[in-house]
Structures are given as C-alpha cells and as structure tokens.
Amino acid sequence: xxxxxxxxxxxxxxxxxxxxxxxxxxxxxxxxxxxxxxxxxxxxxxxxxxxxxxxxxxxxxxxxxxxxxxxxxxxxxxxxxxxxxxxxxxxxxxxxxxxxxxxxxxxxxxxxxxxxxxxxxxxxxxxxxxxxxxxxxxxxxxxxxxxxxxxxxxxxxxxxxxxxxxxxxxxxxxxxxxxxxxxxxxxxxxxxxxxxxxxxxxxxxxxxxxxxxxxxx
Numbered sequence: 476x477x478x479x480x481x482x483x484x485x486x487x488x489x490x491x492x493x494x495x496x497x498x499x500x501x502x503x504x505x506x507x508x509x510x511x512x513x514x515x516x517x518x519x520x521x522x523x524x525x526x527x528x529x530x531x532x533x534x535x536x537x538x539x540x541x542x543x544x545x546x547x548x549x550x551x552x553x554x555x556x557x558x559x560x561x562x563x564x565x566x567x568x569x570x571x572x573x574x575x576x577x578x579x580x581x582x583x584x585x586x587x588x589x590x591x592x593x594x595x596x597x598x599x600x601x602x603x604x605x606x607x608x609x610x611x612x613x614x615x616x617x618x619x620x621x622x623x624x625x626x627x628x629x630x631x632x633x634x635x636x637x638x639x640x641x642x643x644x645x646x647x648x649x650x651x652x653x654x655x656x657x658x659x660x661x662x663x664x665x666x667x668x669x670x671x672x673x674x675x676x677x678x679x680x681x682x683x684x685x686x687x688x689x690x691x692x
Contacts, residue, residue: 498649504675524544543590577615586690598668606661614687
C-alpha cells in the first residue's frame with residue numbers, strides 16, 4: 476500500500492498560507508493531468524513569456540479565463556487569439572481547497588474564481604521569487620501540484636530575500652495563500668526529476684495549476 480493510513484493535516488507555513496499534503500487522490504490527479512493536456516493545446520496553448528528585461532521564462536504557461544503576460548491580464552492574446560474559458564468546476568475546486576485549508580468556506584460575497592495559470596516545469600525549469608499582485612480581488616490563491624516534486628519557497632511580503640520557508644510540494648498537494656500572506660513573494664528554485672507518481676499520465680515534469688480571482692469583472 477502506498478496511500479497513507481490517515482490523511483495529512485493542513486500545515487500553516489505562515490499566517491494565511493497553508494499546505495495540505497496529498498489533497499488530490501490519484502484519480503483526481505489523472506483527470507487534471509488529462510485536462511491540462513487539452514488546455515496546453517489551445518486555443519491559446521502553452522507559451523514561454525518574455526520578461527520586460529528581455530529574458531524568457533523557463534516555465535511554459537497556459538492561461539484560462541484571461542490571458543496573463545508579465546505583468547497584466549488581457550481578454551485575448553496580443554494577436555487576438557481568444558483565451559480558453561475558465562472552467563466553473565475549477566472555481567468550485569478552488570473553493571473546496573480553501574475550505575479544507577482554512578477549516579471554513581469563503582464568506583458570502585467573495586468574488587468568484589475566474590482565472591487560472593497552468594504551468595509546466597521540465598527538469599531545468601525554475602520560477603524566480605515574485606508576488607501574485609496583478610489581481611484586484613484580495614481572494615486566496617489556490618495552487619495544485621501534479622507530477623514531479625518541487626521545492627516551493629514561500630517568503631514574506633516585503634522582500635524577495637529571507638525570511639522564507641522551503642516546502643516540498645508533491646503530486647496531489649494543495650497550497651493556499653491569502654490574508655496577510657496574499658502578496659507574499661514565492662518561487663520554485665528547483666524540481667526533483669523522476670519523483671512523480673506512476674499512473675497519473677505525466678511520465679516526466681511538473682504541472683502546477685494556480686487558481687485566482689482577478690476581480691476584473
């Protein structure tokens with residue numbers, strides 16, 4: 476048996492930042508991996524964004540709901556290509572994740588989740604320390620991990636440097652950050668190739684789905 480006898484409990488990494496190991500079971504992971512394959516094809520599909528200083532991100536991204544490019548959202552891609560619509564059930568999954576992490580549902584009147592980024596990390600991909608600050612709604616970000624394990628670095632709201640905490644995110648893990656940690660810097664300094672589980676349809680690499688409420692209407 477590879478499944479734990481008792482599900483792991485939520486672990487608070489910082490105020491408002493909660494890690495829930497093994498939240499998604501293998502069947503749920505397999506379904507999400509297959510959906511990510513569809514989202515990666517299009518209509519917008521996966522792409523590596525060029526940063527304002529000229530560098531190209533090592534992580535490939537697909538946008539759902541609104542197109543994200545550093546550092547703004549838009550209704551379409553620059554060439555007018557429509558963005559893949561945001562799936563309502565992904566919003567419901569995010570709300571369920573928040574309730575699991577915080578022990579209570581989001582309050583009535585909270586803006587709906589309406590955008591997501593699907594990020595693919597190959598063995599060499601990294602994500603520098605950054606803040607999710609392009610949304611106008613102050614709603615917790617919900618992050619789902621699939622495939623290879625990564626080191627997730629969760630920092631503070633003031634600087635990209637210490638203090639920060641390194642957390643291992645494995646396939647099926649949930650990470651929620653809101654409240655005082657909503658604008659905290661975070662990144663992925665490395666992944667651990669070959670650590671993903673068998674049977675979910677992702678033989679190599681890491682997929683990360685981050686679900687957000689844009690507040691842009």
